[in-house]
Amino acid sequence: MGMQRKPTSFDIAQLAGVSQPTVSRALRGEAGVNPATRLRIESIAKQLNYRVDKAASNLRTRHSQTLALLFFEDPTSDDSLINPFFHSMLGSIIRTCAEHDHDLLISFQQLSSDWHTDYEDARKADGLILLGYGDFELYRARLKALQDAGTHFVRWGSVLSEGAGLTIGCDNRGGGAEATRHLLGLGRRRIAFLGTASSHYPEFHERYRGHAQALAGGGIVEDPALQIDAITTEESGAAAAQALLDSGADFDAILAASDLIAIGAMRTLQAAGRRIPEDVSVIGFDDIPAASSASPPLTTVMQDARLAGRTLVETLIGRIREKPVGPALLPTRLVVRRSCGA
Amino acid sequence: MGMQRKPTSFDIAQLAGVSQPTVSRALRGEAGVNPATRLRIESIAKQLNYRVDKAASNLRTRHSQTLALLFFEDPTSDDSLINPFFHSMLGSIIRTCAEHDHDLLISFQQLSSDWHTDYEDARKADGLILLGYGDFELYRARLKALQDAGTHFVRWGSVLSEGAGLTIGCDNRGGGAEATRHLLGLGRRRIAFLGTASSHYPEFHERYRGHAQALAGGGIVEDPALQIDAITTEESGAAAAQALLDSGADFDAILAASDLIAIGAMRTLQAAGRRIPEDVSVIGFDDIPAASSASPPLTTVMQDARLAGRTLVETLIGRIREKPVGPALLPTRLVVRRSCGA
DNA sequence: ATCGGGCCTGAATACGTATGTGAGCGGCTG
């Protein structure tokens, strides 16, 4: 009972009194099979609990109906955490893959490893989803190599940066601008930006540019002292806020390039006795779950993670099927919570 | 340049002046290959960016070096969220798989679908990792079927429930007991338990039993009015707390069967004007990230998610290699934060 | 010189599926 040999299409064929190719055609729903024969085959297959051997099928068809999700994590962080925003995207990616009958492989990668050849070359996956913040310059060569090799992939990032058609991202500039306009509307005039403005981090760069644009639109002159570098961790946000306090700069609002930065910054500010939102308004970016449960609840620029995940997967599958889909710029939406008043 | 045919072991063989089997042997590190030949082959393979075709390899060897991670989600929740505790485990699972040279497939499943035959029968994976809370009775038949079919799998859950050797879990009873002893030590005497005590949810059941045990140890008589059903969501926790308030029962502490329940309950309590921890002490279970950032920070029974993930993967791989490893009961640790005073 | 035995390698084959090609059969047209 227990460990029988797994049934093959030959077994089905023999029981059904047909040849193996007929079984294959019948089960794949191919046209040109007698309906009665098809029914008989399907019934026997179901009865034997037959499953098409994916390895054999992959070998024959030369594709795997599998996508690979590659996370690029900061190699310094050895622990097992994933950026919370990507967490939210993950569920959507998984579900969308399932809807399109694709399996999903998932792994962490270092920018420095040879991931760019390990998946499609080994025919593990038909396409790659690249996820992760990091110094974009480090990606560049690998992305180019991927593209030259004809590998199918999509990337979450700043759409405007490079390689149109393979990057999906949200409207970082628009989101940054909207946040800053909101702060201006609240009467804030000295708005600090926490998160690097360097073009090596294109998403933060775009958010910064939106911020600067809105400032200019409000007739405010940028003050370089109000821009502090930070990466996407609470610690970094806390440190950046501390640096801002230590600098003695005058500020009445903070636009953080991500929620984690904002949450870290709020902690520092509160510890230093600054009241939020009375003394300082804070706005984040992403709308991760922690944003709404922060105290006070964080006003933030929402990226629709579910839409993002879905778009990534469907764009990738489209590219694999040689039905190229253009780059998508996903909308953002400002979620106003109590932290900034009214 | 762009779209050459991918090199095969035959191509390598021809260039190296040997036969294909020799290439296979050399690259797999098999003994009995002339060192000089091996070096030549390795060099050529590297130069051509050759990768072993995984589909062909899988077909031949009849295993895939791949594990499948199956999440069982409440089918009612249509959105893309994953239980936060599993989130924390995920990173560890991914990393441990990589360390052991295994790929990882991930998918959502409904208890009712035919997942139990879809992965190993289709030879997509060598083994299964089952994750998810839910009515255990629904699992039972499927788990039995898996085991009878000789499928390799491990499950996160209550170790004591059934099928020793295939379940990894933490010491739920010990954790529940420790939490309640802590509350007793704070002088609390009327401790409510939020989370079903039904044996259909073995983990919650174990936590409840630990709680009851500690109560008995402290000479306290259980009050059925202080046990309110709840499942692992904030909403359910909030509703349970509301039910508790509405019942008019007297209570000075809450032990929630999970952090999400605790967080939801705290929200309700605070909205009702109860002060935490002055009026009511609250303890959760899991130590998800939100626990530490809740207000006030939540005292909770920590499950070591990283250890859990690692143990799951390594146990599964051990079972696949026919080196069975016994069931593991992982330790818990009480993390005391400010919420319960001192 | 012969023989036995390691050491290395090549020839042949199997893994299970998908697909190109052609054959048999019945019905239809001219």
Added chain:
DNA sequence: CAGCCGCTCACATACGTATTCAGGCCCGAT
């Protein structure tokens, strides 16, 4: 009645690797 076509199906083969088996070679021992 010959010829043709559409419908089903079987035969043969390819996908790229891993493994079994046997053979060639060289060395030392007899």
